[in-house]
Amino acid sequence: MMxxxxxxxxxxxxxxxxxxxxxxxxxxxxxxxxxxxxxITKLNCMMMRGPIIVKINGCQVALGRGMAKKIMVEVGT
Incomplete structure (x- = not known):
């Protein structure tokens, strides 16, 4: 599912x-x-605002919600 x-x-x-x-x-x-x-692993996020923290290549990265909405990922069901 994407x-x-x-x-x-x-x-x-x-x-x-x-x-x-x-x-x-x-x-x-x-x-x-x-x-x-x-x-990519989603580690943390605030409910309504603030950055989304992800883990990629062993590093933690903070992304704005606008950016995160434009990144499409395939996840297992």
Whole structure:
């Protein structure tokens, strides 16, 4: 099932499928290690606001909700 990173549950693991954004966003995410085919784990998030914390390549990264909504991941059921 494909969902956005923002819609993942805490501690859920997924594989990045695509980024629905422009070249600038893709380049910024690439610099953080977030690209197609990489496994990503959602570690933490606040209910209504604040960053979403993910783990990718053994590192923790904070993403804004707008960015997280544009990262599509494949998760198990």
């Amino acid at each position: 969902i956005s990173l923002a819609d993942m549950k805490v501690n859920q693991i997924g594989t990045v499928i695509r980024v629905d954004g422009g070249a600038g966003l893709a380049k910024r995410l690439e610099a953080m290690g977030i690209r197609e085919g990489k496994n």
